[in-house]
Amino acid sequence: MKHVRAWWSFALLVFAWSTNTIIWSPQLTYIKYAHNNLTMVGYQLLHSGTIILYLIALLTVGAVLSRQHLHLARTIKLWLYTILVATGAVTIDWLVFNQFNYHRLYNALLPISRNAAPLATAVIIASALLPWLRTRLSNHNARTGIVIAMLPLAVTTIFNRDIFGLLKGNSVTFALLILVIGSLADQLVANRQAVTKWLGVTLVVNIILVAIMPNAAFQTHASMLTAGRFTTPTFLPSVIVATAFFTLLKEPLTRFATTLNQPSYFLTGLTVLLSDSIVIKRAASLTESTNNLAGQLLIILGLTILNLVIAAWLPLLMDRFQRQWQLSQRIERRFATAPDQPADQQLASIVHQLGGMIRRQWPTLLALLVAYIFADLSIYYMGNHTHFVKQSILWLTTLLIFLTFKALQALTNRYWLSLLVTGMGNVIWIVANIQKMDLRNEPILPSELAMINDLDSLLKMIDYHLLIYSGIAIVVVIIAIIVLERWRRAQRLTWPWRLFWLVLAVGAFSSSALWNHHGSRMQTLMTGLDDQPHFIHQAVGAKQNGPTVQFLNNVDITVMTRPHGYSRAAIDRISRKYSQAAKQINATRTNQLKDQTIIFNLSESFANPNRVPGVSLKANPIPKIDHIKKQTTSGIMISSGYGGGTADMEYMTLTGFAMCNFAQTLSTPYTQLVPYLKHNPTIVQSFKYAAAIHPYSKKFYDRGTDYPKFGFKKFSYLGSKEYPIRHQKKIDRNTYMSDQTAYANTLDQLKDHPGAQFINLVTMQNHLPYNNLYNGTNRYRATVGNGTDPAQVANYAMGIHHTDEAVAQFIKEIDKINRPITLVFYGDHLPGIYRNSMKKDGLKLHETDYFIYSNPAAQRQGAKKLTRSTHYVGPNDFIAMTAEQTNSQVTPYQALLTRLYHQLPAYALSTQQNGTNSFNSAPEYVNQQGKVVSYKSFTKKQKKLWHDYQLVQYDITAGHHYLLKTNMMK
Incomplete structure (x- = not known):
């Protein structure tokens, strides 16, 4: 009891x-x-x-x-x-x-x-x-x-x-x-x-x-x-x-x-x-x-x-x-102490036993130390010149290198051979990544492993001195392996342990195939380890994560989920269907795109702040652009990004493909897809000549690699010796080149190449940050809410005011040119300065301005203002809209884009998220009244059209490229 x-x-x-x-936990609110x-x-x-x-x-x-x-x-x-x-x-x-x-x-x-x-x-x-x-x-x-x-x-x-x-x-x-x-x-x-x-x-x-x-x-x-x-x-x-x-x-x-x-x-x-x-x-x-x-x-x-x-x-x-x-007995034997011993004797005995354990385990400890050093060096030489940040990634890299060593030891059962080969392999890996970063400003990626088949060409790219040093180092390592294996053999593994380490190593590296599966346990683990798969700029990812983890981050890249019904027969049917559609459209059109000058102008972060809920300005910063919009085709473009994602909008305008159709892990086609496709169909291929202008570095988003693959014959950027940016001008304290600089170089291009052409212009003036950039910001003093900084809004407003002036002047200049020129002007996304709830105001935070203007020469040739389906569009619509406004004939693919433009709402990534260049989301559809509608509300005909579009995008980007053997993309 x-x-x-x-x-x-x-x-x-x-x-x-x-x-x-x-x-009574403070975390509970009840x-x-x-x-x-x-x-x-x-x-x-x-x-x-x-x-x-x-x-x-x-x-x-x-x-x-x-x-x-x-x-x-x-x-x-x-x-x-x-x-x-x-x-x-x-x-x-x-x-x-x-x-x-x-x-x-x-x-x-x-x-x-x-x-x-x-x-x-x-x-x-x-x-x-x-x-x-x-x-x-x-x-x-x-x-x-x-x-x-x-x-x-x-x-x-x-x-x-x-x-x-x-x-x-x-x-x-x-x-x-x-x-x-x-x-x-x-x-x-x-x-x-x-x-x-x-x-x-x-x-x-x-x-x-x-x-x-x-x-x-x-x-x-x-x-x-x-x-x-x-x-x-x-x-x-x-x-x-x-x-x-x-x-x-x-x-x-x-x-x-x-x-x-x-x-x-x-x-x-x-x-x-x-x-x-x-x-x-x-x-x-x-x-x-x-x-x-x-x-x-x-x-x-x-x-x-x-x-x-x-x-x-x-x-x-x-x-x-x-x-x-018998774990307890093993610990008791390992730490041989007795209850009747005095405390100091028990402590001395434990210290002695620990010392013995360290001496017995020196091979493992040495391997861990070597792995840690190489992990640290690999991150350091990617540009992260500090040893005190992202320790989780450092330890993860250490573990991966250590498992590489254990896998080699499991295969060979030779300690020194495995350790020195692992060390030599890491030296080669680090040096190769340094070389790649110097040449291309990006680390080695999984897709480039296929280049090993062309080893002769790769070796020709390497300085012969480095090859000589590498050969000497390999000889030294081989001699060291022979000497050490004969002098002191260490840590032979039994078969169960060899199998254990081999399976563990294979499992650890194979897990990278699941790292980017959204919502999966492996993605949660990697995110929890502070892995940031920076796809927007691979060099930044390598700096943050080291070359090993960044390499593995790029293993799990699914381009696009295979749409149901994808087959050679389905693609042939689509090709015939839209070839017929193109004939119907072209029967009433008299011009060719290749005879026009078309300018796609991505205006960095351009969007009227007065549309943002809770924000109002003392004065309108873009009166001239608003006037232009009233005179020509114009409206709202639904962006697939907020505060970022410039290259994604650019990709959609040039290709007509939708980001929302890609898999979640393909967040930046410019860096994850375009460099590795042999064929990248774009509007550029409708012209005999194309030029790109960007008053900034060519390294961002791999434009230096992507533009030639798109078909651009000329790329003007800051630092280019062949095609330099001229008329360089900055405004007040802004560190970026002004829009006036961008348009002056575009006018130069129009003079240098007097014939028809396509020009892709990407500005930088209104890129973040927006702190204390301009004088006279009181002119656009902002009233804000939701924690938004009014000073940043006023600085941003002054910036787009300068854009307003530059655009108006540019249009005056192209009006003087006696050949057909059409300008597609659009903001890529809003600046990330507004603190509104994305859940409540997400759609408004993804609305940017656009207009399509044709100069008098183009109007005389038949260019006209569009009045149908113009209130809300997506960047994917600009190819079809430009062809329609200029009365130009279309390819079968452009016919598909034309039907999408006329028959479907605008489509984009979910506007309820504020992330860009991370993981894609499901499509969101916005009708001409600015309301979000569901896919279920589509008619059977609309659903069939959307499915055709997905099949085409899949075939070109992730499928068997059947369409390249047809007339669909020509």
Whole structure:
């Protein structure tokens, strides 16, 4: 009967401990009650009661630990068990709930140094400290020790200053204090009557202070900010009450606690589970699902019981596992200490054993060190000249290099051969990436491995001195392998270990095929490790992630999901269908695109701020462009980006292909697709001559590689010696070339090549940042909301005012030229300066301005203002719109684009997201009234048209390129 009462007593305490940790967590919002009334007093008294029960549980733990023999090997096992439970919690959170963060992994592997679970750390320390302390203190010393231990609590309570680092009970210092008090109280032979009196007095004091504190807080601060001052475990009266209760009930409490199977494991496991965010996160998410307080408390109760069951079950599982694999015996043999040894002798023995372990494991430690050095060097030489950032990626690269070594060792079972070949391979890998970065400003990518077949050509690109040095180095490595293998053979592996390392290495590298699967466990893991697959600019990705991780980031690139019904027969049907459509369209058109001069002008970040909800300007910054828009074809372009994604808009205008049709992992075709396709059909191929102008670097988005593949014969950019940017001018403090510079170079191109041509002009003037760029910004003083910075908006507005002036002047100049010229002007995306909710205002934050203007010569040749389907368009529509406005005949593919333009709403990536160059989203359709419509609302004819479009895009970009053998793209 006594045992049953003791069981229930300790169970109640541990339950209170768990409940107190979860129910009062600041991450939970369900109990944020803050009114000065009796309900608030009730909450505070309830909280104080659970704290007292929690403190009694800690005191009981301290007593139980102090009764054990001093055995440092047991403390080491307790530490290892803590790491195991914490790592298991992180793993379960990843595999079950698809959540991972490398900081939590660090916390799990280094629980003491990271202070991840203060109470678990205190239990580990106390398992060695308290048995030693008990042997040195008498009953009298115990009473004095209790008083001394409570002094920091007294100072913290009276002065409300945490000078001892107690952290309101969430620190190792506080937990050790309570455990020590429990140990001392267990030795104390006290007068029960005197203890009962102390209990009564302090309990009354505790209740009074806790009850009056909410009103005192309200009267002092007019809020409940300090209402919980006395509902913390560090409140001295609560500690005294708990100590008095424990002193009166210590025999039944400790009797049951000592009968628990491996009580220390149960306690540390419970503290780790309670301190790990997986429990609080589940509690927070589950309690948010109901507004009923009773239901929320039942959820907390269920989670508490579940944690207790898991914490009690884990030691049983561990005990069974240890018996099967004799782990406990192995640890005991490894750290050969005995309970009857003095502490200093036990510690000396453990240090000696650790030294022996290090000496025995030197081959593995050396390999890890070599892997770490090469990982560090690989990231360093990609331009990240610091050794103190992104340690998670550094360790990931180290692991990959180490696994490469272990795989070679598993295959050859030769340590030095594997280590030196791994080292030599990494030297070659780093040097090759440095060479590639110098030549192309990008690292080595998986698609380039096929170039190994043309090894002779590759070697011709390398300086012969480097080849000589490489040959010498290879000879030196071969000699070193022979000498070291004969001099000191090391670490031969058994067949099970060889198979284990080989499978692990293959699995680790093969996992890269899933790194970019949106929402997958592997993507969550890599994101949690701070991997940023920077597809927008591969050089930046290599700098951030190192060449190895960036290489693997590019393995999982699916261009486009295969549409249903894709086949040679389906593509031939489409080719015939739209060849007939082209004939119908061309029957009424008299001009050819190749006889026109067409200018596609991407105006960087151009969009009228007055359309953004909550933003208004003192004056209109683009009156001249607004006037032009009224006179010609114009409207709103739905962008597939916000604050970025320039090259994606450019790609869509040139090719007619839609970003929303590509797979999620293909976010930047300019860097992920175009360089690796032999054929990239674009509007350029409708002209005999084409030029590109960009007053900035050619390296961004791989334009220097992509433009020649598109068919451009000339590319003017900053730094070009063959086709330099002339008339360079910047405005005020803006570091980018002005739009006036861009248009002056375009006029030069019109003069240099007086015949028909296609010009792709990409400006840079209005690129971010937008801080203190221009003079006179008060002219466009902004009224904003939602946290948007009005100064940035005013600077941006002044920038597009300069664009307004430059565009108007440019149109005046092309009007003077007596040959047909049509200008397609469009903003690629809004600047990322608005703080509106993307969920609420997403569509507005993806609306940019566009117009299509034909000069008088083009109008005389038949160019006309379009009046149909112009209010809302996508960048994919510009090819068809230009052909229609200039009365030009079309190819079968352009006929398809024409039908899409006339029969379907505008389409883009989801406007509810603000990410660009990350992962694509499903299509979003916007009709001519500016309303989002669903695919389900399409007619059967519209759905068939959209499916034809997807088949064509898939065939050209990811399929078998059947269309290239037809007249479809010609």
